[in-house]
Ligand SMILES: Nc1ncnc2c1ncn2[C@@H]1O[C@H](COP(=O)(O)OP(=O)(O)OP(=O)(O)O)[C@@H](O)[C@H]1O
């Protein structure tokens with residue numbers, strides 16, 4: 001996408017960057033149903049954060065609270081330096097929100113939708129027109145600029161919806177399931193757009209059901225289940241946490257192989273290939289310890305490979321078997 005439409009570069013995020021979004025002990029109930037049971041978040045500026053969770057876990061509720069559409073019952077949250085409870089206008093001026101369901105005016109054309117947004121943001125006629133044109137070009141919808149949104153396919157609606165979110169050049173954008181219903185090509189286009197935004201320093205908070213999406217885009221991922229964050233980390237950290245991780249050690253000398261098998265009595269043997277499968281944590285520290293142990297015993301391995309489960313395994317393991325089997329776990333039952 002042309003760089004002209006991208007926001008002026010902001011400071012790129014790392015763990016030490018100021019938080020673009022932070023929350024402490026956020027709580028929300030509807031009636032006697034507890035949706036958020038105390039969640040904490042810290043998202044460095046200029047990074048992508050993905051919130052995962054089964055249907056009804058509270059992802060949209062979290063986005064609504066952080067974007068000031070819904071008040072929390074307890075806890076604090078700051079977005080772009082503004083408190084959501086005491087400075088909602090400050091938050092609103094700094095963010096863009098693309099909801100789970102596109103918020104377009106069907107009776108207006110694509111261009112009119114963008115101009116309306118520019119008007120709402122008081123951009124001024126000329127600037128508004130220029131911005132609308134840039135965004136129409138960037139999102140590949142310039143050729144349908146004068147068609148009514150009602151005639152758009154799902155993918156085109158999503159693009160226009162995201163374009164509307166970007167009219168005001170927000171510091172932080174919330175994308176609630178941005179690619180649900182998109183075909184693989186449109187999904188990749190959307191991912192490229194998100195990457196380009198982040199390269200320009202924007203902070204992105206996204207929710208998704210697609211684990212590959214979190215894997216591809218997110219610097220950090222949190223899994224929400226039963227009202228709590230049940231796991232948080234990089235995709236690799238999450239994968240390394242669940243059973244199924246193992247290191248496969250290969251040997252060329254059968255003497256080495258046998259000595260290693262004796263050193264790791266729990267390992268599964270593959271006698272034909274002189275390979276051992278050592279189950280356990282596939283994180284860096286565990287791997288280093290394993291190699292040190294071989295070294296100390298003077299055993300030469302010909303090679304090793306680390307196997308980690310994918311995010312689907314993580315999701316299913318962390319969010320309860322009810323989700324995997326299609327049955328609704330008690331904590332996800334709707335109260336309405
Ligand atoms: N306005 C409301 N009134 C009553 N209950 C609500 C309201 N909004 C959300 N809920 C309930 O809160 C729970 C969490 O809903 P939420 O929309 O945040 O889930 P989600 O994680 O976004 O799910 P999905 O993946 O289906 O989009 C659900 O049980 C839902 O029925």
Ligand SMILES: [Mg+2]
Nearest residue numbers: 059060061100
């Ligand atoms: Mg939702």
